Amino acid sequence: MTATPDAAPILLEARALSYYRQDEPVFGPLDFSVRAGEVALIEGDNGSGKTTLLRILAGLLHVDDGELHWRGRPWRREEHLGDTVFLGHHLGLKSDLSARENLQVAAGLYGTRCGRHVDGALADVGLAGYEDEPVRRLSAGQKKRAALARLLLLPATLWLLDEPYANLDRTGIDLVNRLLAEHSSSGGAVLVTSHGAVSFLHGEPKRVRMHA
Amino acid sequence: MSHAPLAPACAAVLRRDLTLAWRRRGDIAMPVLYALIVTTLFPFALGPEDALLQRIAGGAVLVTMLLAMLLALDAMFRSDIEDGSLEQLMLSPQPLALMMGMKILAHWITTALPLIIIAPLLAGMLHLPAAVMPVLIYALLLATPLLSLLGAVLVALTAGSRRSGMLLALMLLPLCVPVVIFAAGAVAAAQQGLPWLAPIAWLGAALAMALVLAPLACAAALRIALDA
Amino acid sequence: MANWIPLWVHKLSSPPNFYRFAGTLRPWALVLALLLGAVALYGGLVLAPADYQQGDAYRIIFIHVPCAWMGLFIYGVMAVASFISLVWRIKLAEVVAMESAPIGAAFTFITLVTGSLWGKPMWGTWWTWDARLTSELVLLFLYLGVIGLYHSFEDRRQGARAAAFLAIIGIINVPIVHFSVNWWNTLHQGSTVRILGPSKMSSEMLWPLLTMMVATKFYYIASLFGRVRTDLLSMESGKDWVRQIAAQESQR
Numbered sequence: 251m252t253a254t255p256d257a258a259p260i261l262l263e264a265r266a267l268s269y270y271r272q273d274e275p276v277f278g279p280l281d282f283s284v285r286a287g288e289v290a291l292i293e294g295d296n297g298s299g300k301t302t303l304l305r306i307l308a309g310l311l312h313v314d315d316g317e318l319h320w321r322g323r324p325w326r327r328e329e330h331l332g333d334t335v336f337l338g339h340h341l342g343l344k345s346d347l348s349a350r351e352n353l354q355v356a357a358g359l360y361g362t363r364c365g366r367h368v369d370g371a372l373a374d375v376g377l378a379g380y381e382d383e384p385v386r387r388l389s390a391g392q393k394k395r396a397a398l399a400r401l402l403l404l405p406a407t408l409w410l411l412d413e414p415y416a417n418l419d420r421t422g423i424d425l426v427n428r429l430l431a432e433h434s435s436s437g438g439a440v441l442v443t444s445h446g447a448v449s450f451l452h453g454e455p456k457r458v459r460m461h462a
Numbered sequence: 463m464s465h466a467p468l469a470p471a472c473a474a475v476l477r478r479d480l481t482l483a484w485r486r487r488g489d490i491a492m493p494v495l496y497a498l499i500v501t502t503l504f505p506f507a508l509g510p511e512d513a514l515l516q517r518i519a520g521g522a523v524l525v526t527m528l529l530a531m532l533l534a535l536d537a538m539f540r541s542d543i544e545d546g547s548l549e550q551l552m553l554s555p556q557p558l559a560l561m562m563g564m565k566i567l568a569h570w571i572t573t574a575l576p577l578i579i580i581a582p583l584l585a586g587m588l589h590l591p592a593a594v595m596p597v598l599i600y601a602l603l604l605a606t607p608l609l610s611l612l613g614a615v616l617v618a619l620t621a622g623s624r625r626s627g628m629l630l631a632l633m634l635l636p637l638c639v640p641v642v643i644f645a646a647g648a649v650a651a652a653q654q655g656l657p658w659l660a661p662i663a664w665l666g667a668a669l670a671m672a673l674v675l676a677p678l679a680c681a682a683a684l685r686i687a688l689d690a
Numbered sequence: 691m692a693n694w695i696p697l698w699v700h701k702l703s704s705p706p707n708f709y710r711f712a713g714t715l716r717p718w719a720l721v722l723a724l725l726l727g728a729v730a731l732y733g734g735l736v737l738a739p740a741d742y743q744q745g746d747a748y749r750i751i752f753i754h755v756p757c758a759w760m761g762l763f764i765y766g767v768m769a770v771a772s773f774i775s776l777v778w779r780i781k782l783a784e785v786v787a788m789e790s791a792p793i794g795a796a797f798t799f800i801t802l803v804t805g806s807l808w809g810k811p812m813w814g815t816w817w818t819w820d821a822r823l824t825s826e827l828v829l830l831f832l833y834l835g836v837i838g839l840y841h842s843f844e845d846r847r848q849g850a851r852a853a854a855f856l857a858i859i860g861i862i863n864v865p866i867v868h869f870s871v872n873w874w875n876t877l878h879q880g881s882t883v884r885i886l887g888p889s890k891m892s893s894e895m896l897w898p899l900l901t902m903m904v905a906t907k908f909y910y911i912a913s914l915f916g917r918v919r920t921d922l923l924s925m926e927s928g929k930d931w932v933r934q935i936a937a938q939e940s941q942r
Contacts, residue, residue: 271845274928308553311689332466332555340546344478346485351478358474359554359561361466615859619852623842633835633856636828637863640870647874661873668866679859686776686851 258285260322261408261439262307267316269302276302279316282458284408284439289430292443294460300443301339303460304410307441308336332360335406337414341397345386349377349396352385353403360404371402375425390417401429409433409440471556472564479568489537493530494576500526501584512589519588520598520649524642526584527577527602528609532634534573535613536627538565539684543621552684562684563677566614574606590653597652597662601645604665611669611676612637618683640668703782705922706931712915720912726905733898747811754804756902757797758822760910761829762864764794768836769861772854782918784850785925787857788840789917793910795833801826821868821875828867832860846925 260283268278277299284290292300305311307318309327318325343352353368372381375395385393394417401409414426430440441458483490504522508514542548551561581602582595590598616633623629644661651658701707734752741748768790775783805823806816817823836853843849926932 308549310549310552331553334553336549336553338546338549340544340549342546342550344482344541344545344547346482347478351481355474355478356550357466358470359466359551359556361555616856619839619856620842622845622848622852623839624844629835629838629842632831632838636832636835636860636867639828640863640866643870643874679855683852683855686855687848689845689848689851 258287258437260285261320262441263319265317265319267303267306267318268314269299269306269311270314277460280458280460284441284456286407286437286439287434288456289434289440289442290456290458292441292458292460294443298460300460301412304336304338304412304441304443307408308334308410310336333406334408334410335360335401335404336410336412337397337401338412341393342400343385343393343396346384348382348384349388349399350381352396353399356400357403360406362403363405366403368403371399372396374402375399376421391419391422394418395422395425398426398429401433407438409438411440411442413443415444466555468556468560471554472560475551475561475564476568479565480571483568483572489534490572490576493534493573494580496533497526497530497577497580497584500529501587504588515588516590516653519585519590520594520653521646522588523581523585523590523598524601524605524646524649527574527581527606528638528642530577531573531606531609531613532627532631534569535610535617535634536630538569538614538617539621543688548621548684548688552688558681558684559677562614562618562680566610566677566680569614570607570610574602574610578602578606590649594649594652597658598649600662601648601665604662604669605641605645608641608665608669608672609634609638611672611680612641615676615679615683618680619687621684622687622689641665644668703780705782705926705929708782709919709922709931709935712919716912716915716919719908719915723905723908723912726901726908730898730902730905733901734895738895738898739892744812747808750804750808752898752902754801754808755899756906757804758801758826759903760906761794761798761801761826763907764790764797764910765829765832765857765861765864768794769857772857775854776851776858781847781925782922784847784854785918785921786914787854788836788850789914789921791833791836791840791853791857793913793917795830795837797906797910798826798830798833802830819875821871824871824875825864825868828871829864832857832863836860 263283264280266279266281268280269276280303282290292303294300302311306313309330320330349372350368353371357368369381372378375398377392377395377399380388380392385396388396398414415423418426433440501522504518505515508518539548542551552558578599581598585595585598613634616630620630644665648658648661651661702711730752735749738749740746768787771783771787771790774780775787802823805826809818810816836857839856840849840853843852923932
């Protein structure tokens with residue numbers, strides 16, 4: 251991964267961000283920023299609040315304390331939605347629908363990237379030939395790939411990926427790395443979580459540590 | 463960056479839910495079967511006397527419908543929460559209330575509509591006079607969407623909780639009392655040869671209000687229950 | 691400038707401040723409630739004359755009517771607190787709303803029991819589908835729904851917010867239920883008897899009733915403050931001010 255020039259605009263900036271659950275601090279205060287074209291790795295042990303942080307950035311949880319800026323302006327859910335895509339532990343796939351139908355629903359809700367099509371995205375993640383198979387019958391790794399196809403299809407700038415390498419084989423890990431490289435080189439930004447010190451990311455990504 | 467237009471998004475949600483329901487056709491049949499069983503039990507419990515059954519027919523069918531709908535209500539968001547597709551829906555750049563409206567519509571089509579279709583059969587089993595049948599259908603056509611809308615708000619509220627179908631019944635009861643009163647009132651009035659338009663009109667007014675407010679409340683409830 | 695009112699409210703809504711404030715006020719409210727309650731009972735059960743129609747059975751209204759009022763009043767308080775908690779995310783409002791619910795449910799339950807006790811000699815039956823009794827029953831279910839929803843969440847604050855939303859839906863529902871039940875009651879001409887006309891109330895009956903009403907209000911305040919204090923302690927158990935209180939208590 252090439253070093254990003256500091257001139258690239260800051261997409262997301264957090265200042266003294268912290269979160270409490272039943273008055274117990276989950277994490278924080280955190281300070282970090284993500285520029286266009288950057289891949290940032292969120293590091294921390296189990297229970298350090300990595301997933302919680304991603305859910306806050308996605309707009310699924312309420313910010314308790316601190317400031318969040320999106321493209322230089324205070325973060326507002328309405329402006330942020332659709333420009334972000336979140337891939338969590340639950341992949342958001344309906345098991346009774348085929349991979350193609352699942353992606354069509356996502357495309358209907360979020361729109362599609364210019365020149366991108368459902369079948370092309372599925373072929374790119376190595377699911378050609380499995381388009382019409384119900385997701386229920388796919389293996390865990392194939393399900394993950396189907397969810398990754400959503401990243402290619404949807405027109406989002408910021409990707410929030412929670413443990414994207416889980417359940418993937420060697421070629422799957424390479425696939426994720428290729429997707430990240432393509433996305434960052436085209437001006438997108440990515441936040442990736444990975445527990446412990448395990449990171450399959452190539453190069454020297456930016457690091458966000460959950461513990462000070 | 464162009465956001466997805468509204469109409470295809472609505473269509474996508476509606477189509478998704480209808481397809482899912484169709485792939486699990488057996489689940490659609492369950493409330494219908496349940497209603498059939500409950501209605502069969504009434505004559506056994508009360509005796510096969512025509513006059514008595516005729517008197518209770520309207521109310522019995524309505525309460526049976528309500529219970530059958532309650533049975534299916536609990537599942538409205540459950541699988542969507544479990545597989546994360548509700549998150550994806552909430553994060554999409556579309557008005558959540560409208561998307562909820564689509565889900566409620568799909569739910570009504572898949573659970574209430576089959577029930578309304580067999581309602582004449584159930585009412586016939588209890589000897590409801592044929593002349594009253596249209597009033598029963600009008601009442602059901604207005605009352606069932608109301609129940610779907612009200613129920614959706616409550617299901618959304620319980621979305622983040624440990625699931626409990628009994629709690630849903632407890633919460634729904636106070637809200638459905640007026641619906642049952644006016645729907646059964648219309649049928650009873652028609653049966654006695656009295657004008658029945660007033661309670662039907664009240665139901666219609668309530669439905670118009672719920673159509674506007676319930677999806678908004680449903681979206682707000684979902685955000686509260688899932689803390690967004 | 692009337693700036694001190696919002697300022698005072700803001701200060702009071704912080705848990706440690708409210709804990710102290712409620713602790714000071716609670717004994718007074720409790721004493722007043724017991725005192726006024728005793729006076730009202732003496733006035734109602736001993737001093738007030740027997741009703742020319744109902745004899746001594748009517749005396750149950752000195753419990754029944756104030757409790758019925760409280761059932762509605764507390765629901766109103768709960769709904770207002772719920773609204774505040776949802777709009778401004780104030781923790782104290784959540785606690786007040788959620789701790790009001792069981793008290794309101796208890797008052798509503800007493801209303802139903804005393805109503806049915808009074809119904810036996812008057813209507814010859816323990817229960818009748820009278821419009822008011824039915825509305826009270828629905829009110830009880832509304833309370834139970836709020837309490838049940840609150841306790842079904844793992845996270846208490848999340849549960850409080852969901853239940854607060856339900857309480858607000860409920861308060862919109864209360865007049866609709868009342869109206870529909872009245873309509874239903876006229877449709878099915880039942881055994882309804884109109885007895886409690888306010889015009890018939892003589893002043894000897896009226897003052898114990900009003901005194902009891904004030905007494906129940908004070909009881910509510912005392913009970914609510916006690917419950918809120920306990921709740922604040924357990925919710926904020928990790929905070930410094932709670933540690934200080936615990937340290938003081940253990941020194942005694």
